[in-house]
Amino acid sequence: MLRINVVTLFPEWFAAPLSSSILGRAAKAGLVQYRVVQLRDYTHDKHQTVDDAPYGGGAGMVLKPEPSFEAVEDLNAKPPIVLLSARGRPFSDFVLSGGEPAALCVVDAVVRLLPRALGDHESASSDSHYDGLLAPPSYTRPPSYRGLDVPDVLLSGDHDEIAAWRAAQAERLTRERRPDIWLKHGE
The missing domain is CATH 3.40.1280.10 (SPOUT methyltransferase, trefoil knot domain)
Structure with a gap:
């Protein structure tokens, strides 16, 4: 304990x-x-x-x-x-x-x-910083709300494509919002 x-x-x-x-x-x-x-x-x-x-x-x-x-x-x-x-x-x-x-x-x-x-x-293993990157965006139902749509890849059911999309989004967000973390991640 x-x-x-x-x-x-x-x-x-x-x-x-x-x-x-x-x-x-x-x-x-x-x-x-x-x-x-x-x-x-x-x-x-x-x-x-x-x-x-x-x-x-x-x-x-x-x-x-x-x-x-x-x-x-x-x-x-x-x-x-x-x-x-x-x-x-x-x-x-x-x-x-x-x-x-x-x-x-x-x-x-x-x-x-x-x-x-x-x-x-x-849940913890998908949090920001767990693997050295910010977490990718998350979406829930409904698939469309006030003109904001869930990306098609997340609705596709293709788990490999979804994993690739999430990895790319995590990298993009980290590069854009936390370049200091991105630099450490690249080391």
């Missing part, structure tokens, strides 16, 4: 996502166990102070080391341990108001890859 520990100032932020949909079903099936820890429980003053002004001045606050270190040490977790931080590898070129949305993204991305977490594990 995978154990995921989250240390946060906002444990309530995780209640619904970790008990719903794929993440919730995975926990109910015994595939993963979540432990959400309140960082303020590791403070040593009556105000439960977890942050302070930065040395050298400047805007904002910085998390104090004591509660963070003590909370992680108290988890008694076995490696590997993944710690997210504002100084770590960025998700993209945007700033979040806290680490909670980023942590939930990581939890979701990991848990959905656990065997039996998805109703159909093939």
Whole structure:
């Protein structure tokens, strides 16, 4: 069983996502166990102070080391341990108001890859990035809606042609939308 520990100032932020949909079903099936820890429980003053002004001045606050270190040490977790931080590898070129949305993204991305977490594990293997490319477009019924038509090849029943079309679309979309990924794919 995978154990995921989250240390946060906002444990309530995780209640619904970790008990719903794929993440919730995975926990109910015994595939993963979540432990959400309140960082303020590791403070040593009556105000439960977890942050302070930065040395050298400047805007904002910085998390104090004591509660963070003590909370992680108290988890008694076995490696590997993944710690997210504002100084770590960025998700993209945007700033979040806290680490909670980023942590939930990581939890979701990991848990959905656990065997039996998805109703159909093939779903994960056809996702964007699974094989180094963006996923091809997907279509469902009806075959035509407001002038938008499902490509004929997908209606043909020819599985080899469909596979070739999907591969070509994945390559096209990756080249157009993520040339950085396309360059790595070609290496």
